[in-house]
Amino acid sequence: LCIAETCPSCSVTVLSEQSSPNTTSDVAAGMLIPHTYPGTPIHVQKQWFKETFAYLFAISNSAEASEAGIHLVSGWQVFKNTPKEELPFWSDVVLGFRPMSKAELQKFPQHRFGQAFTTLKCDCPPYLLWLEKRLKATGVQMYTRKVADLWELHSEYNVVVNCAGIGARQLVGDEKLFPIRGQVLKVHAPWVKNFIRDGDGLTYIYPGIHRVTLGGTREKESWSLSPDAGTTKDIFDRCCALEPSLRGARDIEVKVGLRPSRQCVRLQREVLSQGGVQLPVVHNYGHGAGGFSVHRGTAKEAARLVGECIAALQGSSSRAKL
Numbered sequence: 662l663c664i665a666e667t668c669p670s671c672s673v674t675v676l677s678e679q680s681s682p683n684t685t686s687d688v689a690a691g692m693l694i695p696h697t698y699p700g701t702p703i704h705v706q707k708q709w710f711k712e713t714f715a716y717l718f719a720i721s722n723s724a725e726a727s728e729a730g731i732h733l734v735s736g737w738q739v740f741k742n743t744p745k746e747e748l749p750f751w752s753d754v755v756l757g758f759r760p761m762s763k764a765e766l767q768k769f770p771q772h773r774f775g776q777a778f779t780t781l782k783c784d785c786p787p788y789l790l791w792l793e794k795r796l797k798a799t800g801v802q803m804y805t806r807k808v809a810d811l812w813e814l815h816s817e818y819n820v821v822v823n824c825a826g827i828g829a830r831q832l833v834g835d836e837k838l839f840p841i842r843g844q845v846l847k848v849h850a851p852w853v854k855n856f857i858r859d860g861d862g863l864t865y866i867y868p869g870i871h872r873v874t875l876g877g878t879r880e881k882e883s884w885s886l887s888p889d890a891g892t893t894k895d896i897f898d899r900c901c902a903l904e905p906s907l908r909g910a911r912d913i914e915v916k917v918g919l920r921p922s923r924q925c926v927r928l929q930r931e932v933l934s935q936g937g938v939q940l941p942v943v944h945n946y947g948h949g950a951g952g953f954s955v956h957r958g959t960a961k962e963a964a965r966l967v968g969e970c971i972a973a974l975q976g977s978s979s980r981a982k983l
């Protein structure tokens with residue numbers, strides 16, 4: 662969508678093996694709480710987060726908000742012990758970030774420190790369906806197709822953008838990309854209005870417009886997409902310890918996704934070359950546990966790189982004509 666918007670003369674086609682509701686993005690809670698990528702400078706990650714926050718904030722403040730599934734949500738991140746870093750790098754991007762008061766902390770007798778703030782949440786699938794609708798309105802073609810090798814695309818397209826998530830491990834043989842399995846529950850508990858996140862990042866309660874997401878797990882190198890019943894009970898008990906009213910939650914749905922994890926997002930241009938033929942590629946995958954938090958910022962950079970590929974192609978065709 663970002664490419665179609667920034668380069669209206671491009672004709673864009675989306676090829677995907679799976680689409681909503683069968684992608685990792687459909688499993689996510691969709692909260693804007695960044696995860697740190699150790700291999701990317703903090704100021705770059707902060708810029709990605711800021712751009713994403715500003716983009717979604719504008720949607721949340723428009724008539725589109727409910728259809729797009731974007732809303733502001735306030736709540737608390739609580740810690741059993743005071744963290745080393747009391748001010749995360751994103752504290753001045755979210756709204757109203759402040760330490761919790763003693764009175765607020767009384768809600769969490771097991772925790773000694775906490776941060777209160779307001780952030781944004783994307784509800785999925787609605788947000789993905791809204792993006793799809795906008796893609797179609799811009800004239801983008803969408804096809805269901807598994808790509809086995811990027812080279813199969815060279816005769817049909819001038820530039821290929823690789824946003825394959827965990828699928829990039831096989832598609833481009835990236836061994837630095839690995840899954841971190843996450844199991845979550847989506848429940849009906851409309852009385853839960855505030856988010857609660859344990860600072861260890863394992864247990865969280867994220868209310869959406871229709872369902873509340875309860876999490877979670879982080880299982881490195883596990884490729885299993887099957888829900889585990891013992892894990893479901895464990896997640897539910899952990900969440901009830903933070904928010905006892907969840908014992909009354911109904912319609913528990915269990916979801917599993919594989920976070921496409923890497924030291925850093927792979928956001929770069931590459932020119933593939935075979936038998937004198939070149940294929941410009943822009944990679945944009947490896948967003949790990951924070952894909953929603955930085956999606957617009959990384960998409961903008963990917964679109965800029967596509968612009969560079971087009972300029973290079975135009976340069977080489979005019980040189981060829983000379």
Ligand SMILES: Cc1cc2nc3c(=O)[nH]c(=O)nc-3n(C[C@H](O)[C@H](O)[C@H](O)COP(=O)(O)OP(=O)(O)OC[C@H]3O[C@@H](n4cnc5c(N)ncnc54)[C@H](O)[C@@H]3O)c2cc1C
Pocket residue numbers: 676677678679680684685686687688689690691692693694806807808809824825826827828829832842843844845877917918919920921946947948949950951952953954955
């Ligand atoms: C349990 C859980 C909770 C999460 N919660 C949050 C959260 O609250 N906030 C947050 O910021 N992030 C969260 N995340 C992380 C987030 O979900 C991911 O970072 C994000 O979804 C990755 O998006 P993606 O588009 O790269 O991958 P995907 O959503 O997996 O999309 C990849 C697409 O590429 C297609 N594809 C792959 N290989 C091929 C191929 N060879 N040929 C054709 N198509 C292919 C797939 O079919 C799919 O359509 C969570 C993740 C999990 C698992």
Ligand SMILES: O=C(O)CCC(=O)C(=O)O
Pocket residue numbers: 690692694843858862865876877920949950951
């Ligand atoms: O970490 C969080 O709190 C948001 C959820 C998430 O990003 C995850 O489970 O990967």
